[in-house]
Amino acid sequence: MALFRSDLSDIPGGEVIGDGIVLRHPQLEDYDDWARLRAQSQAFLTPWEPEWALDELTRSAFKRRLRRYGEDRLSGRGFAFLVFRAGSDRVVGGCNISNVRRGVSQTASLGYWVGQPFQRQGLISAAVESACGFAFDELRLHRIEAACIPENTPSRNLLARVGFAEEGLARGYLKINGEWRDHVTYARLSPEPTPGP
Numbered sequence: 001m002a003l004f005r006s007d008l009s010d011i012p013g014g015e016v017i018g019d020g021i022v023l024r025h026p027q028l029e030d031y032d033d034w035a036r037l038r039a040q041s042q043a044f045l046t047p048w049e050p051e052w053a054l055d056e057l058t059r060s061a062f063k064r065r066l067r068r069y070g071e072d073r074l075s076g077r078g079f080a081f082l083v084f085r086a087g088s089d090r091v092v093g094g095c096n097i098s099n100v101r102r103g104v105s106q107t108a109s110l111g112y113w114v115g116q117p118f119q120r121q122g123l124i125s126a127a128v129e130s131a132c133g134f135a136f137d138e139l140r141l142h143r144i145e146a147a148c149i150p151e152n153t154p155s156r157n158l159l160a161r162v163g164f165a166e167e168g169l170a171r172g173y174l175k176i177n178g179e180w181r182d183h184v185t186y187a188r189l190s191p192e193p194t195p196g197p
Contacts, residue, residue, distance in 0.1 A: 016081065016130050016131070016133070016134045017086075017130070018086075018126045018127060018129060018130030018133075019126040019129065019130070020085065020086050020122070020123070020126055021083055021084065021085060021086055021092075021123055021126045021127050021130065022083075022084045022085075022086055023081035023082070023083060023084075023095060023127060023130055023131060023134070024081060024082055024084060025069065025073065025079075025080065025081060025082075026065070026066055026069060026080060026081075026082050026094075027066070028062075028063065028066060030082055030091060031059055031062045033089075033090060033091045034062065034082065034091050035057045035059075035062065037091050037092075037115040037117075038056070038057055038115070039057055040115065040116065040117070041115045041116040041117075044115075044116040044119075045113060045116075046177050047149075047176075047177060048113075048148070048149060048152055048155070048176065048177075049113065049176065049177065050174070050175060050176060050177070051175070051176075051177050051178040072098070076100060076102075076139075077098070077099070077100050078096065078097060078098040078099065078100060078108075079096070079097045079098075079100075079134070079139075080094070080096045080097075080098075081094065081095045081096065081127070081131065082094050083095055083112075083114075083123060083124065083127040085118075085123060091115070092114065092115055092118040092123050092124075093112065093113050093114035093115055093118060093123065093124050093127065094112065094113050095110070095111070095112040095124070095127045095128060095130075095131045096110070096111045096112070097109070097110060097131055097134070097135050097139070097144075098110075098111065100139065100141070105142075105143070106140070106141050106142035106143065107141060107142060107143040107144070107145060108135055108139070108141055108143075108144055108145070109144075109145050109146070109147075110128065110131060110132070110135075110144050110145065110146045111146070112124055112127060112128055112131075119154070120154070124158065125158050125161060125162055128158065128159075128162050129162050132144055132162065132163075132188055136190040136191070136192070141190065142189065142190050143187055143188070143189055143190070144164075144187065144188045145185065145186070145187050146159055146164055146185075146186045146187070146188075147170060147173055147174065147183035147184065147185045147186065148183060148184060148186075149176065149181050149182070149183060149184075150169070150182065150183075150184050156184065159186045162188070163188050164186035164187060164188045165186060165187060165188070166184060166185070166186055167185045167186060167187055168184070168185055169182055169183070169184055169185070170182065170183050170184075170185050173185070
């Protein structure tokens with residue numbers, strides 16, 4: 001299926017090189033490594049993520065995920081990346097640019113996760129920095145938004161470290177692990193003026 005190809009040269013973001021990391025669109029060949037890391041990190045991740053489906057880690061669910069990512073990428077609505085340490089083909093986490101909005105807003109949402117064995121190594125900070133560079137330079141966006149649960153101190157520190165400004169508290173913002181949760185909202189603006197719609 002065309003949506004699984006990694007050579008869509010006319011669509012931005014096949015691979016993004018960062019400081020010690022590489023962001024690459026997920027491929028079917030990544031399933032085993034991705035599923036193993038997600039399973040190993042489940043207890044670590046679930047307090048911060050939407051509720052996992054019963055078939056979350058199955059190959060068929062991963063294929064559906066790839067199909068949706070491909071559709072989003074082709075339409076320009078979103079860009080999903082897996083994060084790899086530079087020089088390695090081992091998945092360490094993920095970083096997504098989603099809800100891309102054009103017109104007068106020129107903005108998108110940022111999400112990310114890291115597998116428990118790779119936390120606090122600077123890999124996701126580098127991934128977020130690279131994803132923002134891609135969003136500003138390649139997608140020509142003006143604003144990147146992010147949000148995290150108030151008690152997620154590591155995520156809040158990461159966002160501040162890579163130039164996001166705290167903007168306020170959004171009540172019942174996202175449904176996390178089956179419960180609507182308040183989130184602290186953040187944004188980072190493009191360092192360069194972006195063209196209008």
